[in-house]
Amino acid sequence: MEDKSKLRFVQCVCTGECPGFSWLVPDLWKLINRVRTELDVAYAVVHPQLCVKDGDAFLEDLLQEGDKDVKYIISACDPSMQKKLFKEAFNKKGLDIERQLIPLDLRATGGRNMTIEEAFKRIKEVVEKASQ
Numbered sequence: 001m002e003d004k005s006k007l008r009f010v011q012c013v014c015t016g017e018c019p020g021f022s023w024l025v026p027d028l029w030k031l032i033n034r035v036r037t038e039l040d041v042a043y044a045v046v047h048p049q050l051c052v053k054d055g056d057a058f059l060e061d062l063l064q065e066g067d068k069d070v071k072y073i074i075s076a077c078d079p080s081m082q083k084k085l086f087k088e089a090f091n092k093k094g095l096d097i098e099r100q101l102i103p104l105d106l107r108a109t110g111g112r113n114m115t116i117e118e119a120f121k122r123i124k125e126v127v128e129k130a131s132q
C-alpha cells in the first residue's frame with residue numbers, strides 16, 4: 001500500500017451563509033472532489049463552522065497527538081484569525097501551529113469573484129508547497 005500523504009485538507013464554509021463563502025457553496029463538492037482525487041492529500045473534508053463547539057470536537061478528533069510530520073491545510077478565514085481560533089486545539093495535542101497549520105483564505109486571493117477553477121489552482125499551489 002502506498003504511503004498515506006502527510007497532508008490533510010479541511011474546508012470550512014462559515015455556515016455557507018457568510019457572504020465571504022457563499023460564492024463557493026454551489027460548486028463546493030466539485031471543488032472538494034478535485035482536491036481529494038487530484039492532489040497529494042490523505043483526504044479532504046468539509047466542516048460548516050470550525051470555530052464553534054462541534055468544530056472544536058471535530059478538531060479534537062482530527063488532530064493527531066504528537067504526529068510532528070502531519071500538516072493540516074485549513075481553508076477558512078484570515079490566517080491570523082485561524083491561528084487565534086485553533087491555537088488551543090493544536091496546543092492540546094502538542095502540535096506546532098506555526099509549522100503544522102497551513103492556513104488558507106480563498107477570499108483573500110480572489111474574493112467573491114473567484115471561480116472554482118481558480119480556487120482549485122490556489123489550493124493546488126498550497127498543497128504542492130506544503131508537500132516539499
Ligand code: SF4
Nearest residue numbers: 012014049051076077
Ligand atoms: S473558522 Fe473562520 S471561516 Fe470557519 S466559521 Fe469560523 S470564522 Fe468562519
